[in-house]
Amino acid sequence: MADLVSRARALADDLLFPAAAEVDRLGVVPRSHFDALAEEGFYGLAAPGSGVDLDQLVGVLEALAGGCLSTAFTWLQHHGLVAGLAATDREDLRERYLPDLISGRLRAGVAYAGVIPTPPRVRVQRVDGGYRFDGEAPFVSGWDAIDLLQLSGRDGDTVVNALVSPIVGHSLVAEPLTLMAAQGTATVRLKLDNHFIPDESVFAQVSYDKFVAGNTFASRLNGCAPLGLAERCARLIEAAGEEETATAVRSEQDEIRRRLNAGLADPTTLPAARAAGADLAYRSAGALAAATGSRAVLAGAHAGRLVREATFLLVAASRPEIRAGLLELARR
Numbered sequence: 662m663a664d665l666v667s668r669a670r671a672l673a674d675d676l677l678f679p680a681a682a683e684v685d686r687l688g689v690v691p692r693s694h695f696d697a698l699a700e701e702g703f704y705g706l707a708a709p710g711s712g713v714d715l716d717q718l719v720g721v722l723e724a725l726a727g728g729c730l731s732t733a734f735t736w737l738q739h740h741g742l743v744a745g746l747a748a749t750d751r752e753d754l755r756e757r758y759l760p761d762l763i764s765g766r767l768r769a770g771v772a773y774a775g776v777i778p779t780p781p782r783v784r785v786q787r788v789d790g791g792y793r794f795d796g797e798a799p800f801v802s803g804w805d806a807i808d809l810l811q812l813s814g815r816d817g818d819t820v821v822n823a824l825v826s827p828i829v830g831h832s833l834v835a836e837p838l839t840l841m842a843a844q845g846t847a848t849v850r851l852k853l854d855n856h857f858i859p860d861e862s863v864f865a866q867v868s869y870d871k872f873v874a875g876n877t878f879a880s881r882l883n884g885c886a887p888l889g890l891a892e893r894c895a896r897l898i899e900a901a902g903e904e905e906t907a908t909a910v911r912s913e914q915d916e917i918r919r920r921l922n923a924g925l926a927d928p929t930t931l932p933a934a935r936a937a938g939a940d941l942a943y944r945s946a947g948a949l950a951a952a953t954g955s956r957a958v959l960a961g962a963h964a965g966r967l968v969r970e971a972t973f974l975l976v977a978a979s980r981p982e983i984r985a986g987l988l989e990l991a992r993r
Contacts, residue, residue: 665713665717665720665721666717666720666721666724668701669701669703669720669721669724669725670724672698672701672724672725672728673724673725673727673728673729674728676694676697676728677694677725677728677729677732678727678728678893680694680729681728681729681731681966682961682962682963684729684731684732684845685731685842685845685966686960686961687845688844688845689805689845689847690729690732690735690806690845690846690847692806694729694732695732695735695736695765695768695806696765698725698732698736698765699764699765699766700765702765703721703725703736703765704736704739704743704762704763704764704765704768705762705764705765706718706721706740707740707744707747708747708759708763709747715922718882719882719885719918722737722886722889723886723888723889724889725889726885726886726887726888726889726890727889727890727892727893727896728889728893729845730842730843730886730890730970730973730974731843731844731845731846732845733886733889734802734846734886734977735770735802735803735806735846735847737882737883737886738769738770738771738803738807739762739768739769739770739803739807741769741771741773741811741879742762742769742770742809742810742811742824743762743763743769745811745822745864745865746758746759746762746824746864747759748865749865751863751864753861754824754862754864758824767808767809768803768806768807768808768809769807769808769809769810769811770801770802770803770804770807770809770810770811770827771801771811771813772798772801772810772811772812772813772851773798773811773812773820773822774798774799774800775796775797775798775799775813775814775815776813776814776815776820776869776872777873777980781796781815782796782797782798782799783795783798783813783814783815783853784796784814784815784816785814785815785816785821786816787816788857790859790860791857791859791860791862791863792814792816792821792857792858792860792863793855793856793857793858794812794814794823794853794855794856794857794858795814795853795854795855795856796814796853797850797851797852797853798812798850798851798853799850800838800848800850800977801835801848801849801851802846802847802848803846803848804827804835804837804847804848804849805847806847807827808826808827809824809825809826809827810824810825810826810827811824812824812825812858813872814853815869818868818869818870819866819867819868819869820865820866820867820868820869820872821863821865821866822863822864822865822866822867823862823863823864824862824863824864825858825862831854832853832854832855832856832857833851833852833853833854833856834851834852834854835849835850835851835852836849836850836851836852837849838850840973841969841972841973842966842969842970842972842973843970843973843977874928877924877925877928877931878925880924880928880931880935880978880980881921881922881924881925881931883935883977884917884931884934884935884938886942886974887938887939887941887942887971887974888914888917888918888938888941888942890942890945890946890967890970890971890974891910891913891914891938891941891942892910892911892914893967894910894942894945894946894948894949894967895907895910895911895914895945897952897953897963897964897967898910898948898952901952901953902952903948906948910941910945910948913937913941914941917937917938920933920934921934921935921938932980932982932985932986933982933986935979935983935986936983936984936985936986936987936989936990937986937990939974939975939983939987940987940990942971942974943968943971943972943974943975945971946964946967946968946970946971947968947971949963949964949967949968950964950965950968952964975987
């Protein structure tokens with residue numbers, strides 16, 4: 662594992678970043694990108710016993726996000742189900758799916774953001790033999806590239822997590838969304854209308870408080886994408902001859918990374934650190950556009966794409982506390 666981060670950086674520089682403009686133009690991530698991640702063993706990073714520490718995991722996530730945001734954002738969702746199945750007491754589901762998820766032979770997405778608001782956007786009701794899911798999961802990424810989906814719904818103070826196949830039907834509709842950036846994430850709005858999930862597909866039932874507390878680590882990891890994008894901007898700014906600006910961006914990166922890590926011990930500070938990271942990505946992309954000059958507005962230019970992706974990251978995987986932090990930064 663000693664060279665894990667260097668391998669991720671090489672993959673980002675040699676494969677992902679050179680193709681990023683084309684991925685942005687077409688709105689599709691080549692399957693070969695995900696195959697390359699699987700060949701490197703990157704689909705099993707969240708599995709117990711992987712030997713990956715926090716610094717390595719952060720380094721990999723930042724490197725890949727700085728290579729191609731669509732690829733990295735879609736791939737990142739996979740780890741939610743890996744972690745969930747690794748912790749389940751449903752040995753049958755763990756044995757059936759986890760080895761293939763770790764290897765990347767199976768690829769997963771998640772639909773759990775709808776249980777966090779109150780009232781929840783995705784509700785469940787206990788019925789004979791399972792649960793009925795109703796509501797809307799507003800942003801589910803990787804729809805065209807995943808084999809399995811973690812679907813979560815809420816019944817009062819209980820969150821029900823189930824493992825389902827991403828197959829549409831009369832009770833489950835996937836509405837494709839047109840995004841201003843990262844269209845390659847194949848993000849959909851998932852609509853559930855009395856959608857039945859049998860008990861044998863349910864891998865966890867946890868209290869709402871425990872579910873929210875368990876998302877602290879995921880929230881910290883979601884802070885990696887803005888810093889990865891900021892680093893790519895810093896490298897391009899440096900290549901444009903603006904070394905002092907690049908140095909300033911990296912100095913802020915280091916401080917925000919420290920704050921994100923500290924947020925694991927004190928989750929109340931994590932939203933402000935997340936907001937600072939998104940703000941840095943946005944300002945770094947703007948600085949790159951300025952350093953690039955008028956060429957930044959040409960179709961296919963890295964600077965223009967990164968500005969749009971930084972805008973995407975202002976709201977992706979966000980929460981009301983992060984939004985408030987970003988607005989506070991704007992008032993300074």
